[in-house]
Amino acid sequence: MxxxxxxxxxxxxxxxxxxxxxxxxxxxxxxxxxxxxxxxxxxxxxxxxxxxxxxxxxxxxxxxxxxxxxxxxxxxxxxxxxxxxxxxxxxxxxxxxxxxxxxxxxxxxxxxDGVAITAAEHWQGAARGHDNALCMVVSTGVGGGLVLGGRLHPGPTGNAGHIGHISVDLDGDPCPCGARGCVERIASGPNIARRALEQGWRPGPDGDAS
CATH class of the missing domain: 3.30.420.40 (ATPase, nucleotide binding domain)
Incomplete structure (x- = not known):
């Protein structure tokens, strides 16, 4: 088989x-x-x-x-x-x-998942042929992965490059991870929509605010 x-x-x-x-x-x-x-x-x-x-x-x-x-x-x-x-x-x-x-x-x-997409991009996609790259996932959350010296670099636990929970605004919104102002709290899909709604944006006829 x-x-x-x-x-x-x-x-x-x-x-x-x-x-x-x-x-x-x-x-x-x-x-x-x-x-x-x-x-x-x-x-x-x-x-x-x-x-x-x-x-x-x-x-x-x-x-x-x-x-x-x-x-x-x-x-x-x-x-x-x-x-x-x-x-x-x-x-x-x-x-x-x-x-x-x-x-x-x-x-x-x-x-x-950020490391997985980085492996895929380095193999078949936008990072192909590059020795160093940061690839990002922007979806329900924000993640990332690293290629360094032409090799995937997941780190010892598989989280290297996971930039979603780096705090970029120490006085920002609380994040479910326990920190404040994380990249994910600002730039994930649901949080982009949330912030847009707070600023007065309204979804189109299909009602999709995601």
Missing amino acids: HTDLVAALDIGGTKIAGALVDDDGRILARAQRGTPARQDGETVMRAVAEVLGDLAGSPLWERAGSIGIGSAGPVDASAGTVSPVNVPGWRDFPLVDRVRTVTGGLPVELIG
């Missing part, structure tokens, strides 16, 4: 996306659920398991030899745990062990 595919999970504060990906980075199967971010940790894990279940229903699943997870952070890649600021039900949640159990023991690799 060929195991030439990787099962990929992207876990964020708004959605949990999964895919089966080949060696060239082509997506061959997809699955997605909304993230029940305000519910308890087991409910969030059930959504992850549903995404994996959808992928496992593909005839391509038997070719998956491992699983890669890019999760909103902070993460602890060495311990296999996650504590996403925007998913309060997960604090030191043993995501690697739980995903390994759900998938029958497949090898699992965990990194922060």
Whole structure:
């Protein structure tokens, strides 16, 4: 049996996306659920398991030899745990062990989502051919990752380059992480919309303020 595919999970504060990906980075199967971010940790894990279940229903699943997870952070890649600021039900949640159990023991690799996008951009995208780069995720949260000297630099826990919780305004709005004036509190998608609404902006006819 060929195991030439990787099962990929992207876990964020708004959605949990999964895919089966080949060696060239082509997506061959997809699955997605909304993230029940305000519910308890087991409910969030059930959504992850549903995404994996959808992928496992593909005839391509038997070719998956491992699983890669890019999760909103902070993460602890060495311990296999996650504590996403925007998913309060997960604090030191043993995501690697739980995903390994759900998938029958497949090898699992965990990194922060900012590091994951940095790896992708350096391989196939805007950072290709560059020895040094900072790549950013701007979504429900703000994250980032680093390429230094031509190599991905995740740091010992997988959070290097995670700039979303650098405080840039010490008297700014409180952030769920406990600090004030974090980049994420100012520049994430929901916070851009929040600040615009506070300044009088109103959404268009579809009512979408996200």
